[in-house]
Amino acid sequence: MKIALIGNYSLLGAKSMFLYAELLRKTLVKSGHDVRLFQPKPFFNKIDFKIKLLKKWLGYIDNYIVFSLTLKKKVSKFDIVHICDQANSPLIFFLEPKNVILTCHDLIIQKLVNNSKLDKISLTGKIYQNLIIHFIRGFKTIICVSESTKKDLLKLIKFKKTKIKVIHNALNNKFSPTSSIERKNMLKKIGLNYKYLIHVGANIWYKNKINLIKIFYIFFKFKGKNEYKLVLAGEKNTEEINSLINKLNIKNSVINIINPNHNTLCALYSGAEALVFPSLEEGFGWPIIEAQSCGCPVFTSNKSSMREIGLKSVFYINPFNKYKAAKIINTKLNSTEKIIKKGFKNLSRFGEKNMITKYLDVYNEFKR
Numbered sequence: 001m002k003i004a005l006i007g008n009y010s011l012l013g014a015k016s017m018f019l020y021a022e023l024l025r026k027t028l029v030k031s032g033h034d035v036r037l038f039q040p041k042p043f044f045n046k047i048d049f050k051i052k053l054l055k056k057w058l059g060y061i062d063n064y065i066v067f068s069l070t071l072k073k074k075v076s077k078f079d080i081v082h083i084c085d086q087a088n089s090p091l092i093f094f095l096e097p098k099n100v101i102l103t104c105h106d107l108i109i110q111k112l113v114n115n116s117k118l119d120k121i122s123l124t125g126k127i128y129q130n131l132i133i134h135f136i137r138g139f140k141t142i143i144c145v146s147e148s149t150k151k152d153l154l155k156l157i158k159f160k161k162t163k164i165k166v167i168h169n170a171l172n173n174k175f176s177p178t179s180s181i182e183r184k185n186m187l188k189k190i191g192l193n194y195k196y197l198i199h200v201g202a203n204i205w206y207k208n209k210i211n212l213i214k215i216f217y218i219f220f221k222f223k224g225k226n227e228y229k230l231v232l233a234g235e236k237n238t239e240e241i242n243s244l245i246n247k248l249n250i251k252n253s254v255i256n257i258i259n260p261n262h263n264t265l266c267a268l269y270s271g272a273e274a275l276v277f278p279s280l281e282e283g284f285g286w287p288i289i290e291a292q293s294c295g296c297p298v299f300t301s302n303k304s305s306m307r308e309i310g311l312k313s314v315f316y317i318n319p320f321n322k323y324k325a326a327k328i329i330n331t332k333l334n335s336t337e338k339i340i341k342k343g344f345k346n347l348s349r350f351g352e353k354n355m356i357t358k359y360l361d362v363y364n365e366f367k368r
Contacts, residue, residue: 001363003028004078006071007039008085009063015202016286019172020105021084027170027356038074040067060128068094080363089135101366102139106283107152108206133157141366143359145169145284148305165362168309169284170355171347173262175293178270186267190257196229197329198272198296200265200287203235206280208301208319210244215278215317217248218326226253233257233268269294273333277301278319285309289350292343297336299329313346315339 005028007021008014021037028035043066044058072094075081079099083091086104113129136142137157143165144150150164178186187193197216201207209232216230230253237245237256245254260268269275275291277300288309291298300306302316310316315332317325332339 001080001360001367002034002078003036003363004075004081005035005037006075006081006083006088006091007037008088009040009059009067010042014085014087016172017085017087017105019286020103020169023170023172023352024082024084024359027352028359030352031356031360036078038071063088064090067091071095079367086136087132089132089139092135092138097138097140099366100139101141101143101362102136103143103145104136104149104153104283105145106149106281107156108281108283110156111152141165141362143167143362146305146308148308149283165358167355167358167362168350169286170350170352171289171293172286175266175269175290177295178263178267183267183271186264187271190255190264192229192231192255192268192271194229195227195273196231196255196271197274197276198231198233198268198291199276200233200269200290201277201279203238203241206282208278208280209241211319211322212276212278213241213244213248213250213254214322215276215325215329216254217250218323219329220250220253222326222330228253228273230254231257231268231272233260233265235259265290266294269296272296274299274329274336276329277306278317278325279304279306280319282306288314289347292340292347295340295344297333297339298343299325299332311346313339313342 005021005025008017025035025037040063043062068091071091075095081095081100083089083100083102086102089102092100110129110133113126133156141163142153144153145168147166150166153159153164154161199212203209220228232254236258245251269291274297275287277285277287277298279285279301281304283305285306288298288300288306292313298310298314299317300310300314301319303319315328317328319325
C-alpha cells in the first residue's frame with residue numbers, strides 16, 4: 001500500500017506530533033508498505049523578524065498556503081493520505097477527501113474556544129481554532145488516540161460514531177530500565193545524587209506545573225529538607241515557575257533539565273522514585289508508559305485519558321487537591337513494588353504491532 005503521511009511544520013513546535021508521525025512512518029515501513037512523510041518547510045519564516053507574533057503567522061502561511069500549493073500533486077498517486085495532527089485539518093481543503101484520514105490527538109484547546117469564562121486564547125487564536133473544528137467536519141474517517149479524545153470530539157462535532165476509530169499510541173521510542181552503573185554515571189554528570197521525583201512535559205497550562213510544584217512543596221515538608229529533589233525535564237522553566245520556586249524557598253530542591261536526550265531520559269526515569277504527572281487534560285499521556293517501561297512508578301491525575309492509559313497500574317491523585325495529592329505520594333512511595341509490576345504488564349496494550357495492525361485495518365476498510 002502507498003501511504004502519504006502529512007506531518008507538522010517544524011517551527012510551530014509540538015514535539016510529540018513529530019514523534020507520532022515518525023512512529024507511524026517507521027512501523028508502516030517495517031510492515032512492508034511504501035510510505036512517504038511530507039512536512040512543510042520554512043519559506044517566509046526564514047526571514048529574520050524579531051516580532052514573535054509576526055513570525056508565528058508567517059509560519060501559518062508556510063504551513064497552510066505555501067505547502068498546500070504543491071501538496072495535492074505530491075500525494076495524488078498514494079492510496080491513503082493520512083494527516084497526522086488535527087491542527088492540520090484545514091489541508092483537506094486542498095486535497096481529495098475520498099482517501100484522506102485524520103488523527104485527532106486532543107481537543108483541549110478547541111474545547112476552550114467558545115468558553116467566555118476563559119481568556120487563555122486570543123481573538124486570532126479563536127478564529128484559528130474554529131477553522132480547525134470546521135475542517136475536521138470534512139473527514140470521512142477520524143482516528144482518535146484515546147476514548148477520552150473521541151468523547152471530546154463527539155461533544156464538539158456531530159459525527160457518526162462508526163466513523164471514529166480509537167487506536168492507542170505505541171511507545172515512540174525504545175524505553176527500558178537503564179543499568180545501575182550506567183544510570184549512576186549519567187545522573188552523576190547532571191548532579192543528581194539524591195532521591196528525586198520527576199515530571200516530564202512542556203510548560204503549557206494543562207500540564208499543571210504550578211500545582212505540581214505546590215504538591216512537591218507539601219511533600220517536601222512531609223519528608224524534611226534535602227531528602228528529595230524534583231526534576232522538571234523538558235522545556236526551560238518559565239518566569240512564573242521560577243518565581244514560585246523562589247517564593248517557596250525550594251530553589252535548591254528543583255532541578256530543570258532542558259530537553260534531555262533519549263538515553264538521559266531513560267536514566268532519569270530509571271533513577272526516579274516516581275513520575276508525578278498531574279495534568280488537568282491529556283489526549284494520551286506518553287510519559288505514563290515511558291516511565292513504566294523504565295520501572296518507574298507513576299502518580300497521575302484521576303482525570304481525562306490518564307485513567308484510560310493507566311488503568312490499575314498507577315497511583316491516582318486529584319490534581320486540584322494539593323495536600324491530599326502530596327499525602328498520597330508520601331504514603332504510597334513506601335510500597336511501589338506491586339505497582340511497578342503492574343506497570344510492566346500494562347505495557348502489553350501499547351505495542352507497535354498492535355497499533356499498526358489497527359491502523360492497517362482502518363486503511364483497508366477506507367480503501368473499499
